[in-house]
Amino acid sequence: MRWSSGLVRRAAKAIALLVVAGLPAAADTAFVTCQNGDALSVFDLTSSAETARWSVPGKPAGVAVSKDGAVFTVSPDSKTVRRYDRAGTVQAETVLDGGPIGIAHDMARGRVFVSDWYNARIWALSDDTLAPITELTTGAAPAGLSLSDDGRFLASADRDADQVSVFDAGTLALLHRVKVGTRPFGLRFASDGRLFVGNVGSNDLSILDPATGSILATVPVGERPYGVAFAAGRAFVTNQYEDTVSVIDMQTLREETRIEVGEYPEGIDATADGTRIVVANWFDNTATIIDAQTLSVSQVLDTCDGPRAFGVFLLGGEE
Amino acid sequence: MKRREFMAMTAVALMLPGLAAAHGPTRQKITLTTEVAADPAEVWQAIGNFQDMGWHPAVFSTTGEGGNEIDATRVLTLGEEGGPTISEILYKYSDEKMSYSYRITEVAVEVLPVTNYSSHLTVKPLDGGGSEVEWRGAFYRGYPNNDPPENLNDEAAIAAVSGVYQAGLDALVERFGAPGS
Numbered sequence: 001m002r003w004s005s006g007l008v009r010r011a012a013k014a015i016a017l018l019v020v021a022g023l024p025a026a027a028d029t030a031f032v033t034c035q036n037g038d039a040l041s042v043f044d045l046t047s048s049a050e051t052a053r054w055s056v057p058g059k060p061a062g063v064a065v066s067k068d069g070a071v072f073t074v075s076p077d078s079k080t081v082r083r084y085d086r087a088g089t090v091q092a093e094t095v096l097d098g099g100p101i102g103i104a105h106d107m108a109r110g111r112v113f114v115s116d117w118y119n120a121r122i123w124a125l126s127d128d129t130l131a132p133i134t135e136l137t138t139g140a141a142p143a144g145l146s147l148s149d150d151g152r153f154l155a156s157a158d159r160d161a162d163q164v165s166v167f168d169a170g171t172l173a174l175l176h177r178v179k180v181g182t183r184p185f186g187l188r189f190a191s192d193g194r195l196f197v198g199n200v201g202s203n204d205l206s207i208l209d210p211a212t213g214s215i216l217a218t219v220p221v222g223e224r225p226y227g228v229a230f231a232a233g234r235a236f237v238t239n240q241y242e243d244t245v246s247v248i249d250m251q252t253l254r255e256e257t258r259i260e261v262g263e264y265p266e267g268i269d270a271t272a273d274g275t276r277i278v279v280a281n282w283f284d285n286t287a288t289i290i291d292a293q294t295l296s297v298s299q300v301l302d303t304c305d306g307p308r309a310f311g312v313f314l315l316g317g318e319e
Numbered sequence: 320m321k322r323r324e325f326m327a328m329t330a331v332a333l334m335l336p337g338l339a340a341a342h343g344p345t346r347q348k349i350t351l352t353t354e355v356a357a358d359p360a361e362v363w364q365a366i367g368n369f370q371d372m373g374w375h376p377a378v379f380s381t382t383g384e385g386g387n388e389i390d391a392t393r394v395l396t397l398g399e400e401g402g403p404t405i406s407e408i409l410y411k412y413s414d415e416k417m418s419y420s421y422r423i424t425e426v427a428v429e430v431l432p433v434t435n436y437s438s439h440l441t442v443k444p445l446d447g448g449g450s451e452v453e454w455r456g457a458f459y460r461g462y463p464n465n466d467p468p469e470n471l472n473d474e475a476a477i478a479a480v481s482g483v484y485q486a487g488l489d490a491l492v493e494r495f496g497a498p499g500s
Contacts, residue, residue, distance in 0.1 A: 035345055035346070036345070036347070036348065059344065059345040061344075061345075076344030076345065077344055077345055079465075098465075099344060099464075099465060101344070117344070118464060120463060223410070241410065241422075241437065264457060281348070282348075283348055283455070283457060284455075306346075308347065
């Protein structure tokens with residue numbers, strides 16, 4: 001019977017939650033790149049304490065954190081990409097001649113991708129040594145990069161071409177060039193496979209099917225949507241010029257509400273358990289933590305100077 | 320500005336493809352504050368009208384449309400009649416918070432070496448009387464590509480915007496007096 005499977009699943013989930021609640025909480029860690037401060041703030045999201053502050057020269061903005069504990073940063077001023085371990089030790093470092101900005105890690109295939117803002121391409125690097133593997137051609141000014149959860153697709157937001165490039169993440173072949181709204185900058189794949197793209201020029205989200213390259217919907221949000229993250233059946237979008245986060249219902253694609261955060265909200269990510277959203281507020285030097293269920297602000301943390309956190313910056317605890 | 324300097328920068332601008340579209344790698348931010356003796360309402364009355372930037376010594380005239388409504392616009396003429404202009408748009412306004420926020424929609428980098436500029440002007444009460452005026456800005460340097468010339472780099476952008484803010488805030492101290500003076 002159908003009803004029972006739902007019930008069983010819900011009951012199992014409730015038991016799992018109880019078990020988790022009874023154990024020491026699995027610690028999520030936030031790695032927040034601070035561009036103006038040449039630094040990275042590390043937060044333990046269980047205690048909400050800043051547990052470390054790394055020196056990251058060259059004005060870091062882009063970040064990609066992996067389940068294996070690798071932390072990649074991109075410093076566009078010095079054109080430097082670094083791989084750190086979670087304790088802050090530099091494991092590899094490389095200088096890329098161009099304008100490195102966005103970054104995404106394909107852990108399964110041992111590759112890391114970096115967009116080149118000035119030269120309409122993506123560098124594919126080996127994820128351990130950061131040695132170059134190959135280059136992919138994009139439209140003008142590629143910024144945000146994202147890898148789909150199932151590892152099939154890599155996408156870039158080509159800001160000055162008003163398009164998204166979708167690649168086969170395995171073969172690295174170009175699959176689609178899709179016209180989206182005006183000046184797409186940040187983008188991310190949802191766990192259901194859809195690609196959400198923030199268009200800073202037209203103040204909306206383009207939602208794509210990466211397999212067909214078709215636009216599924218265009219959803220208006222606030223002023224200058226910058227980053228997208230997902231939790232609790234919702235998409236959360238930072239509205240950079242409005243100091244808010246738009247909350248979109250993933251089913252109806254309607255905006256449920258807007259949450260006030262700090263000034264110039266930029267990087268946004270969800271905890272591994274999907275209960276919380278973390279937002280970096282660039283002007284305020286803070287990070288806002290939002291309860292993904294109640295949609296209330298639960299905490300505001302002080303960060304290093306100029307937090308961007310442009311990319312995946314949360315690492316889930318041990319499971 | 321010296322004529323030769325102006326010509327040199329115009330030449331730089333012409334050589335850059337996509338000048339209006341791209342921006343530099345690192346957004347800059349500054350916050351300048353000053354304290355004055357007058358109470359916040361009086362200071363806000365003087366500086367809280369988006370259509371009148373006459374309190375700033377560098378501004379010759381202000382013309383605009385839309386009053387203090389969101390999306391109101393203004394054009395500041397600097398220095399003298401026929402002087403360089405800056406076009407701006409209002410995107411937040413609160414009489415209650417005594418604060419407004421605006422963006423530059425058009426300025427030549429020879430006038431102000433920045434792009435993607437946004438700013439907030441706020442009056443706050445001081446404990447024990449008087450006001451604090453806070454002026455904050457966020458912007459990219461004037462040169463959008465790698466390896467900027469010195470006059471269009473991050474430092475030049477910060478210095479130029481800081482200079483504008485400081486001149487405005489100094490004029491307010493002169494007008495309203497320092498607290499306790």
